[in-house]
Amino acid sequence: MDDGVLTTLKLLIIGESGVGKSSLLLRFTDDTFDPEQSATIGVDFKVKTLSIEGNRAKLAIWDTAGQERFRTLTPSYYRGAQGVILVYDVTRRDSFMKLENWLNELETYSTRNDVVKMLVGNKIDQDDREVDRNEGLKFARKHSMLFIEASAKTKDGVQCAFEELVEKILQTPGLWESEHQGQAFQLKDQDPGRGRACGGYCSIP
Amino acid sequence: MGGNWCAHPCLMPLSWDNFRVVEFPAPLKETGSVSESLNFEHQLRLLPHQRGDIPHTESWYGIQEFVVITPGTNSEAVISESKCNLLLSSVSISLANSGCQIPMFVQIQQKWRRIYAGECHGPGVRTSFEMVQLRKVPSQYNHLSGLLDIFKSKIGCNLLPLPPVDIAIRFTYILQDWQQPIWPQQPPGLELHLAATWLHLTEGIVVDNDVYSDLDPLQAPHWSVRVRTSENPQCLLGDFVTEFFKLCCRKESVEDILGRGYAEEEGKEAADISSALSKLTEPVAAVPLPKLSVSSMVHSARKHIHRHRHIDESPLHIDILKSILLYLFPDAAVEKSSDSQSKMPTNSSKTSEEKLCDNLVLQLKSAPTDSLTYRLALGLCMVNYSYGGLPAVAHLWQEFVLELRYRWENNYLIYGLAGGPPDLRCCLLHQKLQMLNCCIERRRRRDEAPSGMGGSRQREHKASCGQGPSSAAATSSNQAKSWDSWSDSEDEFFECLSDQEDTESLRSERGPDSGKGKAEGRLHPYNDLTLLNSMEPLYVPVTQEPAPMTEDQLEEQSEVLAKLGTSAEGSHLRARMQSACLVSDMESFKAANPGCVLEDFVRWYSPRDYEEKYEVDEKGNKVLTGELSARMKIPGNMWAEAWEISRVTPARRQRRLFDDTKEAEKILHYLTMQKPGDLARHLLPCLLHAALLKLQQEESVEKIPSVEKNIQQAITQANLLLHSGSYDYKKLEDFINQLVVMETVITRARSLKDKFAVDKGEPGEATEELKKFVSSLLEEPEVVVTGAGQGLTGRIIHRLFLNAQRAALLVPGDDDLEPERKKAGESGKTSDFPSPAGREIILRTYVPRPAPYSKALPQRLFCVLMKEEFRLAGAFSSDTSFF
Ligand SMILES: Nc1nc2c(ncn2[C@@H]2O[C@H](COP(=O)(O)OP(=O)(O)O)[C@@H](O)[C@H]2O)c(=O)[nH]1
């Protein structure tokens, strides 16, 4: 049933290689975890339709490689993205330390200054954690990002990460209206204080 | 005054014609009785605004609520006297019968004369409304005393003693030609209307007759001022933008406009490849001959370019063309040398204004203000407006593309474009120009290779085919083909040699491992790492840079990639299509690091996929061991596969990932095909950017809060209008009109401030008063002048009129005038002002009518005296109970 799809949103997943970007995406779109997934070359692409409060949004999600050399290629895909998921690996402090670089890159190449950003700390199923939840939270707050910890392996927080991001995009009218003019899409409830769909994470509006 | 009129038209069936009845209810509140509403002080108003076909009855008769009967639009006017009388008496009868207390009017005579007559019946009162209209003021009524005579005779009052007549007078003076334009050549757009008013004069106190007048505007107790914009305000900025905007809808191609001959070949001139600009700015001999053997494609394309033009046929005059091209390509004035960098000055620390400007670039998706693209927008806008419209635009564009081709063919960078890949935040045309510069830059780099090391591509080409490690890989070239699907070059090879590389390769030749094969294309050692299978340092190779892309190419590519679908096979194919860069890097790596393995490559390329840990060996020593990550070890994964098929080839001998020649030709072709209409659409964001910037600049000088706010809103609006895929022309037109309004306000503010010398005055109360006066003139329709002609503001206004009078009547700059005029005495004073553009006089009194013993009732006569109109509107009441 395609007529329920009211808007298409472009999302982008970035972060160091190996932090689990492709795994998070696969978990979200196919609800599986594939330990045999090979390292992304260039960019990959997946589509998923999401229903939020009765409104359907078609998500076109671009997954990027993350290696230094591929970075010259990916900025092109920042163009026109309405939402960005920035991933680090909670078991690798260096992947957390690189976040600042990714934000700089985002700022440089994004064509719009109102992109909604979601920070995801992945691999919380592992017990060799190097980055504390509070550190992630603090970083997200400092850069006005949404924040969640997740595990692509156990599916913790994955659905929420995407849903929360999309919900925020839909609440920022200028973000999607300009490219989808004429399409009536009304959120029934604009009250920002309403109860969240899922718990266990924090969002910084 | 005014309020919300609402009209309820209906048809009244009269036997002889169709009439339209329109009721005008009181706009603000219920007015009391007619006599009350005849209580004059209904502001005197010259030329009240007409709303549709609402008659001026409101101000002429001083009433607010009434019914008007006018002939229907397709009916004849009521002209004959008998018809008029018949109509009026039926009105009278119907009013009497209905007991309606609302005044009722009929429009009589020719419609253009706007003559309304009517009646009103109140309790014991009947008021009749009569009107006279003439094209000229009869000389006997051209003054107060004449008008008083009419009034008295109309009320038929032969009583003695005569009750005093209350007189209100308003003279309006118009001052024209006093605007100071933002941009030059601006015709006057503003009028200053000064109204000098006397209220409650009593007959006998003032004298105004055919030989003498007390009515000196300087002595009038009330002054008020309005600023009017003349019918067609000339706003140059607005006109420029509007005219440019109109281009957007033009369909003609350059060829349609300039004629086929313009683009046609002149074969014999093939050797002369100087562009029009260089022809103008330097002797042909000074143009260096192309050092390159340009590809056949370039050659054939050049044949199509017309070089010599018949100057007299050109839409743009040669001098104008020359100066505009120099404005666009300022580096052409300096002597060209392929060594002189024509890049933009690198951006140092930016001022806040520059940042604001950068922000505008993002908001409008335009181009930086110091870029070629931005200047092109202004240049085209200028020739469009001032130098010949569409043909001039086509001509300039053709010359512009010629210049770009010249630069491409001669390896000159294009001035005024930031280096690096196209900035996707700017407009597409800007990206295309940047892309062309990328091509020129890449080619220059290749050409800069030392001549001994294969400066000729031809030789390099042969070398790569004939010998070395690449011949071993030649067998796998068929397999490799499928991996190269994204690279579109066929026989062009990348070359990039540096001095450093030379020494590196020489040293490695002399090194202990030289037997393993000659290392090629090394950039620098990587983090002191050594290869896993030898002690040789791990080198970062010289690599090919991936192809830059403009947004339309990107769109195309991501569309292709997206079309592959979301299945596993789709993903796999997608990865393959993008692997050209990976394979190229692997080949370069192999060439720079003879004897290397995939693990070595991964340690440089994707370090997270090489996992190291300390282990304790049998001797109890801690040793660092490492292995590929799980995903890299999966048999047949794409990285391993790519490693297998990649040859040992340094970047400079690889097939080029980016074919600058092909790309440059594509862009030049694209540019050539652009019609003036396309260009206008491409450049509209830049032009609106320029307009907004100009307004912002001007506003910051004048400081008008309302405009400042409007500019911010306009920017937000422009963001929406320009970012949506296709332009909404109606909305854009409204947007441009909005800019025009802002310009008008700014211009007006500037003139006012200048005329009232607001900025020149010393700080103090006086200046404050002036400032307040000027800003209220900007915000309010009519402003009272404190102290009238004697106040500070009044004196300035007086001087303005005086200067205008002098300029109009006398030799300009005749400073001896003043004392002389003073000697001339009192009568000279009147010439300080022009004769009033309009005089309005209201005469009112209470007189018993029709008989001396009747009740005293209000009588009123309103007189308008203008150059081409004389109108009297009388409201005469008579007692219907005791007569
Ligand atoms: N334990 C654990 N491993 C994960 C998780 N997500 C990804 N991985 C593993 O981390 C490695 C890199 O994952 P991948 O999704 O390819 O990372 P990417 O390079 O960011 O796309 C793979 O071996 C995955 O199996 C997770 O949530 N938990």
Ligand SMILES: [Mg+2]
């Ligand atoms: Mg990946």
